Amino acid sequence: MQTIVCMKWGTRYPADYVNRLWSMVKRNTQRPTRLVCFTDDTSGISEEVAVHPLPPITLPERVMWLPWRKLSMWQAPLADLDGDVLYLDLDVVVTGGLDVFFDYRPGQFCAAENWTQPGSRIGNTSIYRWHVGRHSEIFDRFNADPEAVLRDYRIEQQYISALVDDMEFWPSDWCVSFKHTLLPKWPMNFFKVPPLPEGTRVVAFTGKPDPDEAEIGAWPVNAPWKRLYKHVRPTPWITKHWR
Structure with a gap:
């Protein structure tokens, strides 16, 4: 077991x-x-x-x-x-x-x-x-x-x-960070959906956004000016796997 x-x-x-x-x-x-x-x-x-x-x-x-x-x-x-x-x-x-x-x-x-x-x-x-x-x-x-x-x-x-x-x-392709590995760099994060590389087994959501937020393209911020760079597109593969 x-x-x-x-x-x-x-x-x-x-x-x-x-x-x-x-x-x-x-x-x-x-x-x-x-x-x-x-x-x-x-x-x-x-x-x-x-x-x-x-x-x-x-x-x-x-x-x-x-x-x-x-x-x-x-x-x-x-x-x-x-x-x-x-x-x-x-x-x-x-x-x-x-x-x-x-x-x-x-x-x-x-x-x-x-x-x-x-x-x-x-x-x-x-x-x-x-x-x-x-x-x-x-x-x-x-x-x-x-x-x-x-x-x-x-x-x-x-x-x-x-x-x-x-x-x-762990082998580097097994575990990735949503924010630090997958999220496109600014300003492309406004236009590209974070990809899910083949071979990935676990995606870690350190800090914000959480999976339920990234899934729908929401990134809560505590200061309005941070919206200039903290952004994520709705990410369909989260819906597929996070269930």
């Missing part, structure tokens, strides 16, 4: 995002696979998804709802998980087979090379695989003194990458 994990906390993503992820997982796996969701609100989540409470972690209030919470995945034991487990952010779109993520470099921590820091040995944790119980010092060190870690690292994936010296990156 392959295990894929996601996390849902706060109010940004509704239960529909979990259910769509489960639907995508089922369509893109050939082996027996389950989805486990760690969450603070189980309402609306499909009964086919295994749910657990958010794992405990010591978090200062200012980062309580930020991705630092994902470090709780590195503690052991962790619910009923064991072996190699694949983590997917809720805001990814699965566009190809996922079984290969369990076959690649078994036992090692694997992640996408961060698209904005190529060559810097920084893994992006939108999609990663880890072996439960290995590198538990990632959780233990943070949980013991979160302020010390927060002083040294801007985001959690930089911290993880610094502690894991045998990190492996």
Whole structure:
């Protein structure tokens, strides 16, 4: 049984995002696979998804709802998980087979090379695989003194990458960023639809827009002048895959 994990906390993503992820997982796996969701609100989540409470972690209030919470995945034991487990952010779109993520470099921590820091040995944790119980010092060190870690690292994936010296990156065509890989550069983003390259298996939507926004060509901005360059055309392949 392959295990894929996601996390849902706060109010940004509704239960529909979990259910769509489960639907995508089922369509893109050939082996027996389950989805486990760690969450603070189980309402609306499909009964086919295994749910657990958010794992405990010591978090200062200012980062309580930020991705630092994902470090709780590195503690052991962790619910009923064991072996190699694949983590997917809720805001990814699965566009190809996922079984290969369990076959690649078994036992090692694997992640996408961060698209904005190529060559810097920084893994992006939108999609990663880890072996439960290995590198538990990632959780233990943070949980013991979160302020010390927060002083040294801007985001959690930089911290993880610094502690894991045998990190492996997924093949670059498997995992892409919607915003940093696929979105045409300004001003062509006003005229061209973001393409979906052949061989892509997971598209990560870091920051904005989210999949439901990019699907219809909406990019929410907090300042009107940003509309001069923050734009995305309606993207039909999201409708095809994100369901």
